[in-house]
Each structure stands twice: as structure tokens, then as C-alpha cells.
Amino acid sequence: MAWLHTWSGLVVGWVLFAIFVTGTASYYRTDISHWMRPELSATALDPAAAATRAGAFLRRTMPDAAGWSIKLPSAETPAVEVYWWPHLDGPFHRALLDPATGEPARVRDTRGGDFLYRFHFELSLPPIWGRWIVSACAMVLLIALISGIVTHRRIFADFFTFRRDRSAQRGWLDAHNVVGVLALPFHLMIVYTGLVTLSATLMPWGVKAVYGDDVLRYYAEAGLATPGAAPAGGPGTPLPLGAIVARAAAAGGEVPEVMLVTQPGDAGATVTAYFEEPHGLAHLHPQIAYAADTGTEIARVGEAGAATRTGAVMAGLHEAHFAAAPLRLLFFLCGAMGAAAVASGLVLWTVARAPKGADPAGFGLRLVRFLNLGTIAGLPVGLAAYLLANRLLPDGLEARADWEVRAFFAAWAAAALAASLYPRQRAWALALAVPGCAFLAIPLVDAVLVGQQRFLAFDAAMGAVGVTLGLGSRLAARRKPAAARPATASLSRTVEA
Amino acid sequence: MSARAMPTLADRAAVAGRVLLAVFGGYAVAALATALLALILPGPRAEAVSAGTLASFAIMAGAVIWVFAARTLGRAAVVLGLTALLLIGALWLAGAFAHGAGA
Numbered sequence: 001m002a003w004l005h006t007w008s009g010l011v012v013g014w015v016l017f018a019i020f021v022t023g024t025a026s027y028y029r030t031d032i033s034h035w036m037r038p039e040l041s042a043t044a045l046d047p048a049a050a051a052t053r054a055g056a057f058l059r060r061t062m063p064d065a066a067g068w069s070i071k072l073p074s075a076e077t078p079a080v081e082v083y084w085w086p087h088l089d090g091p092f093h094r095a096l097l098d099p100a101t102g103e104p105a106r107v108r109d110t111r112g113g114d115f116l117y118r119f120h121f122e123l124s125l126p127p128i129w130g131r132w133i134v135s136a137c138a139m140v141l142l143i144a145l146i147s148g149i150v151t152h153r154r155i156f157a158d159f160f161t162f163r164r165d166r167s168a169q170r171g172w173l174d175a176h177n178v179v180g181v182l183a184l185p186f187h188l189m190i191v192y193t194g195l196v197t198l199s200a201t202l203m204p205w206g207v208k209a210v211y212g213d214d215v216l217r218y219y220a221e222a223g224l225a226t227p228g229a230a231p232a233g234g235p236g237t238p239l240p241l242g243a244i245v246a247r248a249a250a251a252g253g254e255v256p257e258v259m260l261v262t263q264p265g266d267a268g269a270t271v272t273a274y275f276e277e278p279h280g281l282a283h284l285h286p287q288i289a290y291a292a293d294t295g296t297e298i299a300r301v302g303e304a305g306a307a308t309r310t311g312a313v314m315a316g317l318h319e320a321h322f323a324a325a326p327l328r329l330l331f332f333l334c335g336a337m338g339a340a341a342v343a344s345g346l347v348l349w350t351v352a353r354a355p356k357g358a359d360p361a362g363f364g365l366r367l368v369r370f371l372n373l374g375t376i377a378g379l380p381v382g383l384a385a386y387l388l389a390n391r392l393l394p395d396g397l398e399a400r401a402d403w404e405v406r407a408f409f410a411a412w413a414a415a416a417l418a419a420s421l422y423p424r425q426r427a428w429a430l431a432l433a434v435p436g437c438a439f440l441a442i443p444l445v446d447a448v449l450v451g452q453q454r455f456l457a458f459d460a461a462m463g464a465v466g467v468t469l470g471l472g473s474r475l476a477a478r479r480k481p482a483a484a485r486p487a488t489a490s491l492s493r494t495v496e497a
Numbered sequence: 498m499s500a501r502a503m504p505t506l507a508d509r510a511a512v513a514g515r516v517l518l519a520v521f522g523g524y525a526v527a528a529l530a531t532a533l534l535a536l537i538l539p540g541p542r543a544e545a546v547s548a549g550t551l552a553s554f555a556i557m558a559g560a561v562i563w564v565f566a567a568r569t570l571g572r573a574a575v576v577l578g579l580t581a582l583l584l585i586g587a588l589w590l591a592g593a594f595a596h597g598a599g600a
Binding site: 004139192196208209305 | 527528529531532533534535536540541542543544545546547548549550551553554555557558561562565566588593
């Protein structure tokens with residue numbers, strides 16, 4: 001089983017590292033989005049009026065859409081986020097509206113934390129491809145975890161073993177064991193629940209066997225969605241959305257989070273109000289569906305049974321929406337340890353195969369070294385560049401959000417290529433110094449260009465990441481001999497958000 | 498990982514075979530088992546579907562581990578193939594292949 005652990009881990013290690021880092025950052029997705037849209041600030045809001053205006057905007061934009069979705073403004077996110085799509089399989093268009101005018105908000109064009117969140121499970125590829133690749137890597141990780149556990153007969157003793165100064169290889173092995181084993185329950189949980197969140201794509205065969213192609217019926221019977229309504233044909237005369245928001249707020253006891261309009265151009269259009277998840281672990285939104293033209297209640301989402309609720313709890317655990325600040329920080333640290341486990345495993349592979357004496361390194365070893373440097377030290381450069389681009393790109397730039405994403409990939413690629421040119425002895429020291437400086441630049445650039453007090457904590461966190469990377473770089477510089485000790489500790493923080 | 502001799506072509510082929518068997522065989526067994534569980538588990542049918550789907554990844558992981566743990570590739574292939582055949586048979590008995598099953 002040892003070879004299975006070694007090789008399966010190696011093959012998907014680089015993608016897994018990126019998945020862990022962006023996923024860990026996604027625990028702070030809304031904070032990142034807020035930071036990246038400094039123009040938005042909390043104001044007194046009337047969600048019903050905002051919904052009516054958003055509905056008017058969508059009716060002008062795509063009256064014959066298959067659906068619209070309107071995320072109502074809240075104190076947390078004071079803009080109205082709308083999506084509209086011509087078909088169920090996309091493309092999905094998106095806009096951020098000013099709740100007071102119903103026009104696109106005057107805010108810099110950015111994808112905010114959503115880019116990192118989607119990258120986490122789609123890798124910026126076409127969604128289906130990205131999801132399958134990420135899922136395949138997750139399945140390999142599950143196998144690597146199981147075979148890793150089998151490999152360890154002395155898992156408990158390893159817990160307390162860290163032979164830092166014995167030899168480079170021992171040190172890396174122990175580091176890998178510590179971060180791998182310490183957070184093992186988290187690793188197992190996060191990889192399995194991650195697969196479960198994508199199970200509709202990955203494993204549709206249970207639904208297919210029982211419901212054929214009528215997936216919506218499964219969702220309705222399972223208590224995951226309200227039953228769909230057939231289109232009536234012909235245009236309808238819908239109520240203003242605000243009226244339905246008011247009804248839903250009265251019926252549900254709170255203002256809904258999202259309004260979903262199905263077949264908005266049809267007389268049989270329905271409006272479904274999604275409420276915030278109730279307190280608890282499960283990722284289950286209460287829902288009430290209304291007829292768009294009369295505003296009468298059509299259906300409520302049913303009670304989910306034990307198995308469905310278990311799946312919802314798994315999704316909830318994965319996304320940690322339930323977690324308040326301290327628990328969220330713990331999840332974040334566990335995610336960082338996951339990234340560190342992957343990174344230390346990748347480095348361990350090269351350290352264990354370093355040629356003795358003056359033997360030349362073979363092509364495989366050099367390739368893995370290059371990919372390790374390029375991914376482990378390159379991705380943080382991309383992340384810093386993404387945030388810096390948000391502050392530095394001019395507001396009026398055409399397709400500005402796309403340029404931020406390009407900055408992410410360009411900086412990552414440039415950092416990876418540069419790392420391949422560094423002299424071997426100093427490669428890790430240099431490669432970690434670059435993202436360290438880039439992260440340290442973030443608070444400075446933010447202070448000069450935006451300088452809002454509410455971003456102090458975020459800027460401090462970015463500074464802390466920069467300092468940690470810098471420490472890692474110094475540590476790597478000090479260990480000259482095998483040049484094989486770029487601090488794992490630093491890796492565990494490279495992800496901060 | 499010690500004493501690495503150069504692997505022969507046969508060794509490489511055996512490893513490649515296990516990888517392919519694990520990927521496709523493992524997924525096939527998991528998919529068949531999920532469909533079967535969805536059809537035969539007691540309780541409301543939506544619950545059976547949910548439970549089968551939740552279990553699917555554990556089933557796949559188990560099948561993959563089996564493929565790599567088996568003494569020879571042939572043994573792994575035979576056992577996985579028989580399991581798949583049994584599952585198909587059970588699915589047929591459960592009526593999965595009658596047209597318009599369920600819905």
C-alpha cells in the first residue's frame with residue numbers, strides 16, 4: 001500500500017494543493033468579496049423594493065429567460081446579486097445591482113471571492129470538466145488517505161514524533177505525518193463531503209434508476225426543492241416581485257435570502273423564496289413557492305428524511321456555513337494543514353529520491369521539483385496578484401474582472417517559470433520570498449488606494465501571510481546542505497485569506 | 498520504496514492494468530451498487546436514492562483499494578467482474594431494466 005500512497009499522491013498532488021488552498025481561502029469568501037468591492041458599504045435597505053427593481057431590470061434584460069435568481073440585499077452584502085439564464089444548462093449571466101436604483105451598481109468589476117470558490121471545484125475550466133477532474137483528484141486523495149492509514153502501523157506514536165534534525169528526509173516524513181495525521185478526521189471529512197456535494201454530477205445512477213430523467217421529482221420528494229410547475233404557455237401578468245417578497249417574509253418569519261423566478265415570461269411562472277438555513281449543521285434551505293401572477297402559495301419544501309438530511313449535513317460540514325468565527329478559524333487551519341500535508345508529501349517525494357553525491361538528477365526528479373516550486377510557491381504569487389490587481393487596475397477597464405483573473409494566472413505562471421531558473425540551492429528561499437513580498441505589499445497598496453478602517457483586519461491577515469512566507473524563505477535559506485527544508489509551517493499559512 | 502530494481506515491461510503493464518481496472522471497474526461497481534441500493538432499500542424511495550448515493554463513494558473507494566490490494570491483477574479483475582455481474586443480475590431482478598423504471 002505504501003507505493004499506492006506515494007504515487008497516487010504524487011500524480012494529483014499539484015491539483016490537490018490548489019484545491020486545498022483555494023478551498024481554504026473560500027471559508028472567507030464573503031470577506032474577500034467585501035474587500036474586493038470597497039465601494040459597497042452597508043446602508044438601510046428595503047429588500048422588497050429592491051426585489052421589484054431587480055425584477056424590472058431582469059424583465060428588460062431577458063424577459064424570456066428560463067430563470068432569474070435574485071439575491072436580496074442584506075446588512076452583510078448590501079448589493080442585489082442577480083443571475084439570469086436562457087437555458088437550464090446556461091450560460092449564466094450575472095450582475096450586481098444597486099438596491100436603490102435597480103441599475104448595475106457603481107462598483108469595480110470583480111469576481112471577488114467567488115473566483116477562488118469556483119476555482120476550488122471547477123479549476124477555471126468548463127464546469128463539467130473542472131468538476132470531474134477535481135472529483136477524480138478527490139477520489140484519489142480518499143484512496144491515498146486510506147492507503148496512508150494502512151501504511152502507518154504506528155499512527156499514534158507518529159503523532160508525537162518530529163525528528164526535525166535527524167535528516168532531511170526524516171524531517172519531511174515527520175512533517176508530512178504530523179500535518180496529515182493531526183487533521184486526519186478533517187481530511188477524511190472534507191474529501192468525502194466534497195464528493196457528496198458534487199454527487200448529482202458524479203453519481204446520478206441512483207436517481208436514474210428510480211426516477212428516470214425526472215430529477216426534479218427526486219428533489220421534491222426528498223425535501224430538497226419545491227415541485228416544479230409546468231409552463232402554461234402564453235405570457236402572464238406577474239405581480240411586482242416586492243409583493244411576493246413581502247408575502248414570503250410574512251409567511252416564513254424572516255426576509256428570504258434568494259428569490260428564484262422560473263419561466264418568468266410564462267403565465268405559469270413561479271417565484272420561489274429561499275430562506276436562510278435554520279440554525280444547525282444541515283445545508284437545507286426552507287423554501288416556499290408562489291404563483292408569479294396571483295402571489296398564491298403553491299408549495300412548500302417538504303421535510304427531508306434521515307438519509308437526505310445526512311447528505312445535507314455533509315454538504316453543510318463541507319461549506320461550514322454554520323461555523324461562527326472561532327470554529328471557522330479552526331476549519332481554516334485544518335484546511336491549511338491539508339495544503340501543508342499535500343505540499344510536504346510532494347517535497348518528500350523529491351527529497352527521498354535526491355541522487356547521492358554527484359549523480360545528475362533525472363528528468364522525472366527535475367520535473368517534480370519544478371512542479372513543486374511552481375505550484376507551492378507559485379500559487380501564492382497568483383493569489384497575491386489577484387488581490388493586488390483588484391486595487392491597481394483602473395476602474396473603467398473593459399472586462400476588468402477578467403483582467404484580475406488573468407493577473408492571477410499570469411503571475412502564477414511567471415512565478416513558476418522564474419522558480420525553474422533559480423539556482424537549486426537557493427530556489428525555495430527565493431521562491432517563497434516572492435509571494436512573501438507580494439502579500440506584504442497588499443496592506444500597503446490598500447492603505448494608499450482605499451484606506452478604509454473596516455479592512456484593517458483583512459490587511460493585517462494579508463501582512464501575516466506575507467511575514468509567514470518570509471519566515472519560510474529564511475528557514476529555507478538557512479538550511480543550505482540539501483536545500484530541502486523550506487518550512488512546512490509557512491506552507492500551512494500560504495493560504496490565508 | 499527500498500531497493501528499486503528497474504521494473505520490467507510486464508510490471509508496468511500490470512500496474513497500468515490495475516489503474517485502469519480501479520478507475521473504470523471501481524466506478525462501474527459503485528454506479529451499479531448505487532442504482533441497486535436506490536431500488537431496494539426500504540423506506541420512501543427518495544430516501545433510498547439519497548442513502549445509495551451517499552454510500553457510493555465509499556463503495557468505489559473500497560473497490561479501488563481491493564483492486565490494489567489483490568494478489569494479482571487477474572484475481573482483482575475476476576472478483577470485480579463477478580461483483581458487477583451479480584449487481585447487474587440483482588438490478589435486473591429489481592426491475593431496473595424494465596422500460597420506464599420508477600418515475
